[in-house]
Structures are given as structure tokens and as C-alpha cells.
Amino acid sequence: VSLFRLTPQREAVLDVVRRATDHPTALQILNRVRQGTPSIGVATVYRALDLLVAHGAIKELTLGDRGSARYDGNPKPHQHVRCTRCGRVADVSIELPRAAASAAEAASGFTVTSYDVQFSGVCAECTR
Ligand SMILES: [Zn+2]
Numbered sequence: 001v002s003l004f005r006l007t008p009q010r011e012a013v014l015d016v017v018r019r020a021t022d023h024p025t026a027l028q029i030l031n032r033v034r035q036g037t038p039s040i041g042v043a044t045v046y047r048a049l050d051l052l053v054a055h056g057a058i059k060e061l062t063l064g065d066r067g068s069a070r071y072d073g074n075p076k077p078h079q080h081v082r083c084t085r086c087g088r089v090a091d092v093s094i095e096l097p098r099a100a101a102s103a104a105e106a107a108s109g110f111t112v113t114s115y116d117v118q119f120s121g122v123c124a125e126c127t128r
């Protein structure tokens with residue numbers, strides 16, 4: 001984060017993403033940032049998100065919900081589960097067996113350096 005100037009506006013965006021636990025879209029982040037900084041422009045927020053992603057301060061996730069990227073302020077490696085009914089996305093803090101990466105390497109010929117698994121299902125609230 002020290003590689004670029006963390007202006008108050010960028011800091012406000014970073015703060016919102018870090019505090020969020022629901023993996024918000026850019027639009028949701030815009031609305032939340034505006035609660036504290038009403039005058040901030042759409043382009044400023046979107047550019048800040050791009051910058052923060054480029055510098056590894058936050059992560060951009062594409063979770064198969066028709067193009068709208070989600071943002072994640074949790075820097076630790078983790079997986080995600082997405083509700084197929086309401087679209088809610090939750091963190092899954094498990095480590096996959098090492099054998100999964102070895103099997104992927106054997107099947108593809110790649111040297112696997114990371115993985116990103118998305119589980120799908122129905123959340124507890126939607127099951128009720
Ligand atoms: Zn749900």
C-alpha cells in the first residue's frame with residue numbers, strides 16, 4: 001500500500017472494503033463510502049478500487065454472478081462459498097489437501113502455485 005499515495009479518498013475506500021465481510025460489489029462500496037464522504041465521485045471510487053487491487057491491498061473476485069466483480073479486504077488466503085439463491089458470498093477458511101494441487105499438476109502439466117476454489121450452495125437463511 002506504500003507504493004502509491006494513499007489519499008484520504010483512497011483510504012476511505014480501503015477502509016470500507018477492509019471492514020466489509022460480505023464481499024461487496026463496486027456499487028455497494030460506492031454507497032458505503034458516500035455515507036462518510038458524500039462528495040466522492042463514482043470514477044474516483046472505481047479508480048481507487050483498481051489501484052488497491054493492483055497493489056495487492058485488496059482482492060478482486062469474480063464469482064460467476066454475471067460480471068459484477070466483488071471486493072475482498074481479507075488478505076489471508078481463503079476460499080469462498082456463494083449462495084445460488086441470494087448471491088451471498090462467505091469466506092471458507094479451510095486448506096485443501098495438498099493432493100488436490102498435485103492432481104491438478106499431473107492433469108495439466110502446469111506447476112501449480114496457488115488455487116482459488118469457489119463452492120456453491122444454499123445459505124442457512126435461504127434453506128429456512
Ligand atoms: Zn442465500
Ligand SMILES: [Zn+2]
Pocket residue numbers: 023072074078079080090091
Ligand atoms: Zn473472502
